[in-house]
Amino acid sequence: MQSGMNPWSSNQTVDVDRLFAEFGIEPVGEVARGLPEVPPFMRRGVVVGHRDYGLIADAIRNRTPFHVLTGFMPSGLPHLGHLMVMKEVVWHVRQGGNGYVAIADREAHAVRGISWEKCREYGKEYLKALYALGFCGTTYYQSRNDRLKDLAFEASTKVNFSELTAIYGFGPETSLSHAVSVVTQVADILFPQLDAGPAPTVVPVGLDQDPHIRLTRDVAYKLRMFTVEDRGDHISVRSKNAPEAALEAVHRTFSGSKKYAGHVDVTGVPMARIEDAVRGIEIARGGFGFYLPSSTYHIFMPGLQGGKMSSSVPESLFGFYEPEPSVRKKIMGALTGGRMTLEEQKRLGGEPGACPVFLLNLFHMLEDDRELADLRRRCEGGELTCGQCKKETYERVQAFLRELRDKMDAVEHLAEEV
């Protein structure tokens, strides 16, 4: 696999450092410092990387428009593993982002063979969970969004088979619908800008989805009519495939600009103003004026029994409506970072860094940083036994799930309407 990652593989191990080095994902530390409020998922090292998140941090700080979009493939019921992205989207909406969520039923049907009926049934549960967690904004099913499908077609004019092979390892036996679901995801990521106008867009995803982000950035660039380049003493607006009338419109917008074959040079106008004007001109002439999408990448929580969290391993996770005795059993039976004997545990302390139960608290169940630090201290100091910790963790999970279910029931009508 040339890309080093297959978003559809059920057995992924992502090597974070290699991804950073090879594909230019940036570590999140520095941009996080530009935020007025650093969210728990960045503070706690869950979100590890990003592309172009500086644009989003600026928009949050300056209260300028930005979009946030993610998508869920309804191949089964939503569960613990989906919570992180949901929380990231909700957080960005609270920071002023214009929220979008796609239910990727085309992908689930094409790649996993899920019936349309099941897609709808599962999709509704994702939407209920999102609304229950505080999401507000636009949600849609891929298969029912005509403008999305037109945008996917437009995107497909910029993608060829050799790229699909290079990025995803597609071969002669790959179903065409799989390729369609790829360009549909590209369209998802660009859809907020089509729907509500060009603006920076952040796409919170797991590291496995980076190939889609790279492809979308590539397509967004190719769909632009112009590039705007800072040449030091002037700014050059260069046509990539702009109609002559669009180039003329750029020239007319900036008095004193000089028009050449294929570019217009402007002096004395700030870059940002030129970029905005050029976007407006593109849109007026049937273009899109897209910003390249930004992204954040989170690491995955391990399964409760250690190993990978996956719906194909039921003990590794719990669903939002799973009966309490079953959730309790999974947590009480979870792998921990505890020692072989109680005596050793007291003497050496536990190892929270490698403990699925501690990570469950770190990812989701303990919002207060002091309480989390206290849990770590009691564990490492040998003060807390794994049995006691699991009991306390289960109580938090139980309270969390009860509240979530109540809210999910209460917002069912919102999910119905989509």
Ligand code: TRP
């Ligand atoms: N491919 C994603 C998954 O498997 C789902 C998805 C569809 C998505 N469209 C998206 C994710 C747009 C992020 C942005 O889970």
